[in-house]
Amino acid sequence: MFKDLDPLLHSQLRLGVMSILISAVEADFVFIREKTNSTAGNLSVQIDKLRDAGYISVEKSFKGKMPRTTCRITPEGVTAFEKYVEDLNSYLQKK
Amino acid sequence: MFKDLDPLLHSQLRLGVMSILISAVEADFVFIREKTNSTAGNLSVQIDKLRDAGYISVEKSFKGKMPRTTCRITPEGVTAFEKYVEDLNSYLQKK
DNA sequence: TAAACCAGTTTATAATATAAACCTAATATT
DNA sequence: AATATTAGGTTTATATTATAAACTGGTTTA
DSSP: OOOOOOTTTSSHHHHHHHHHHHTSSOEEHHHHHHHHTOOHHHHHHHHHHHHHTTSEEEEEEEETTEEEEEEEEOHHHHHHHHHHHHHHHHHHOOO | OOOOOOTTTSSHHHHHHHHHHHTSSOEEHHHHHHHHTOOHHHHHHHHHHHHHTTSEEEEEEEETTEEEEEEEEOHHHHHHHHHHHHHHHHHHOOO
């Protein structure tokens, strides 16, 4: 009846990160932090988890002299996100 | 950009319980346990939380000699569920 | 009458999310 | 030129949550 929901995606902040990345080519740390209204510490941890799962790739570079962290969704991330959305539908059928 | 998700509903098991109850007049403990494929202990805890929040009502009776726990969704529960589904949509927009 | 079973509850533990504290370097202030 | 402030994070500690294990009270079966 109900599909198991990917626990990595069933988290408000990680889902927000994935939601941003699925509709953008890339997004940097500060942009994501602002859009998700999260703290840097929490975002840092959640980005690590998404990267460890292979759902996103993370690239560190410099914008001028300042560090910059850029995230992109991977093909596996796209697949996982789409599956999550589909699985979620098993819970949301209206009466 | 993203709506905060009601933490009480953003839980696989509690969402499953609410999903069952929104489309049924009532459902008993055993039925819910089977449909959600959960353990009795976990379900007991999650049902308490939903009841404490006023999202469901819980009635204890006997079916013959055996105890029976029947759950129903409350109007507040319906409202909360509908809001959750709507808020969730802010995360699920497809590219 | 003992063993197994049903319908749960309580409690302990594991997992997770979040915030607080910290780090390194750049820029602005006195 | 020192000192404070800001930027862009990371690490670590704590609070919350989910889950499983153990237990309770009663019932049915052998």
